[in-house]
Amino acid sequence: MNDMTHPAAMTDGVSAYEAGHFDAAYTLFEKLTKDDDPIAWFWLAVMHGNGDGVPVDKVRGFECCLRAAELGNVQAQTNLGVMYIQGDGVPADAEKGLNWLCSAAEAGDTGAQFNAATLLSAGKVVEKDLPRAADFYRMAAESGYFPAQARLGFSYRNGFGVAKDRCKAFLWLTLAAQHGAGTAINMLEGLVSEMSPDELYNGQELVTAWMAQHGAEQQEPRFQVETQ
Known part of the structure; x- marks a missing residue:
């Protein structure tokens, strides 16, 4: 579940955190974890990981993030995946990540x-x-994230x-290039030189239809994993 068990208390905790009142925020979040509030567990993970009002404790940060993820908090699941891959507070385990x-x-x-x-296409720490x-790049691309649009375009060009x-x-x-990627x-310039007039027309029709439906909204994920 992702629902807060005590919305008013959670709002107070987040407000205290954003104001830099970390002691008050920690007290509120810790109290909410007694009811297994997944968002409270997530915030405790953030505070332990960053050292916000408490000593930096990557292991405790991982433990709190794991609990939030197990309770269904999606942002915690993303963070937990990165922690496992990078060995942040836990021994690295790419498959779990x-x-x-x-x-x-x-x-x-x-x-x-x-x-x-990125992990699946690189095939360095997990099986390629x-x-x-491509399926995951498509999901992110359709949400408007232009690096994923560039990767998906590359995938279609090369099969x-x-x-x-x-x-x-x-x-x-084209969508990625419009945002300065x-x-x-560079890939678009090479692609255009290979396309027939009919292909260019059909490609532009796809762009026009996309822009009519989605506009120019783009999203930016919080962070990216490295596969080197």
Whole structure:
């Protein structure tokens, strides 16, 4: 569950945290965890991880984040996935990290979608799975996150996890390029030189339809995992 058990108390806790009154915030969040409030567990994880009003304790931060994730808090699931992958407060375990990222990704978290796709496409710490990576890139791209749009365009151009499709590649690379993504701009220039007039027309029709439906709204996940 993601629902707060005591909304008013949670609001007070968040307000105290944002005002820098960490002692008061911690007291409120800790009290709420007695009822297993997942958001309270999430905030305790943040405070222990960052050292906000308490000594930095990565292990305790992980434990609190794990409890929040187990209770269904999607943001905690994303954070937990990154913790497992990076070995932050817990021994590194890429498979567990990927599983938590996938849970959050399926629940609609854009950051988790992009991070899961990055891991699956790189194949460095988990088994490479290009079709699954493309699916997650698509989820994030459709939410308006332009780095995912660039990656999805690259996938369509090269047939990585999807059938080659220059028109769809044109759509996603154009959307990413409109936000100044240098890699997308370069790929788009190369793609256009390869496309027939009919393909260019059809690709532009896809862009026009996308913009009519979605506008220019874009999203930016909180962080990205590194696979080096």
